[in-house]
Amino acid sequence: MTDTATTGLTDTEAAEFRQKCVDFMDQYGTKPAANLDDQKAFLAASAGAGLAGLPVAAEYGGGGLTLAHEKIWREVKGNYPMPDGEFIISHGMCLPMLAEYGTHEQKERFLADNISGKTMWCQMFSEPGAGSDVASLQTKAELDGDEWVLNGQKVWTTLAHKSDYGLVVARTDPDQVKHAGISMFILDMRGQGVEIRPIHQIDGGSHFNEVFMTDARIPKDWLEPRHGDVDVRACRHRWRRRRQDQPAELQDAAQGRRVDRPDQQSGGARSDDEDLVDGDLQVAGGDEDPRRDEGR
Numbered sequence: 001m002t003d004t005a006t007t008g009l010t011d012t013e014a015a016e017f018r019q020k021c022v023d024f025m026d027q028y029g030t031k032p033a034a035n036l037d038d039q040k041a042f043l044a045a046s047a048g049a050g051l052a053g054l055p056v057a058a059e060y061g062g063g064g065l066t067l068a069h070e071k072i073w074r075e076v077k078g079n080y081p082m083p084d085g086e087f088i089i090s091h092g093m094c095l096p097m098l099a100e101y102g103t104h105e106q107k108e109r110f111l112a113d114n115i116s117g118k119t120m121w122c123q124m125f126s127e128p129g130a131g132s133d134v135a136s137l138q139t140k141a142e143l144d145g146d147e148w149v150l151n152g153q154k155v156w157t158t159l160a161h162k163s164d165y166g167l168v169v170a171r172t173d174p175d176q177v178k179h180a181g182i183s184m185f186i187l188d189m190r191g192q193g194v195e196i197r198p199i200h201q202i203d204g205g206s207h208f209n210e211v212f213m214t215d216a217r218i219p220k221d222w223l224e225p226r227h228g229d230v231d232v233r234a235c236r237h238r239w240r241r242r243r244q245d246q247p248a249e250l251q252d253a254a255q256g257r258r259v260d261r262p263d264q265q266s267g268g269a270r271s272d273d274e275d276l277v278d279g280d281l282q283v284a285g286g287d288e289d290p291r292r293d294e295g296r
């Protein structure tokens with residue numbers, strides 16, 4: 001049977017692609033990653049095999065494939081130990097955001113390295129006084145010649161201490177109502193004026209951070225194009241709604257839980273593909289949030 005109407009793939013194409021994924025994982029993905037270098041090596045190999053950033057255009061280092069391919073890849077990957085867990089924000093949040101909203105120059109410069117794991121990215125929305133209500137954020141960015149100057153504090157920044165770059169939201173127009181006048185920037189996490197302090201967890205771990213920006217300078221063109229018009233509430237709600245709408249199998253695959261392959265299912269499984277639309281990268285990446293609580 002051909003299923004091109006909903007997935008863009010014939011059954012034969014889907015089966016061939018699934019086999020390619022299985023072959024790759026059998027070769028590279030049977031052992032859990034011991035450290036970040038292992039994860040980077042896995043991602044570099046994935047990118048080399050055309051199995052990273054699947055729905056992203058090839059010119060930006062992606063696979064140039066479809067969300068149907070992405071879904072198959074995740075299903076297969078979910079049957080192996082998680083090989084790239086620390087890239088969950090980098091690939092789950094930042095990659096889809098950059099791919100959807102970045103300028104051509106930003107994508108050209110940053111996407112391939114993000115996809116291949118050469119660089120890791122973090123996301124800086126939350127602040128001490130702006131958690132659930134992100135629109136209360138106080139971090140501000142002011143243009144000074146060819147650079148933006150950032151001042152403020154973020155909190156709960158997952159893996160900031162291992163990240164090379166971050167997406168940070170800041171107020172660029174303080175005269176607007178609080179949910180407007182907000183912009184998003186690419187921040188060099190190792191740049192001057194960026195201080196990362198670990199948050200020590202009660203279990204001894206330390207995955208999250210406070211990030212202090214003191215006159216941190218960002219090149220003018222590292223501004224994401226929705227200048228002053230980033231709707232942080234919509235981002236959050238959109239992600240949440242999409243996640244609720246997602247088929248259970250895709251959520252399982254994204255979270256690394258074992259899923260039955262379609263040929264092993266006992267029947268009655270609904271078609272997932274009605275939820276997958278090419279180019280809708282929020283679906284491709286936005287489901288990877290590791291945080292279980294919806295308010296996060």
Ligand SMILES: Cc1cc2nc3c(=O)[nH]c(=O)nc-3n(C[C@H](O)[C@H](O)[C@H](O)COP(=O)(O)OP(=O)(O)OC[C@H]3O[C@@H](n4cnc5c(N)ncnc54)[C@H](O)[C@@H]3O)c2cc1C
Nearest residue numbers: 089123124125126130131132133155156157158291295296
């Ligand atoms: C594991 C983990 C990783 C995270 N990683 C990141 C990250 O990488 N980047 C990032 O930017 N943020 C991150 N966060 C932060 C997260 O996304 C939320 O912004 C943050 O946890 C919520 O803010 P808060 O802790 O200040 O709580 P608050 O927003 O102050 O909420 C406190 C309590 O009040 C409740 N509450 C809030 N508003 C209302 C309301 N209007 N009505 C009723 N109840 C309400 C909440 O449900 C909660 O129980 C992370 C959080 C966790 C737990």
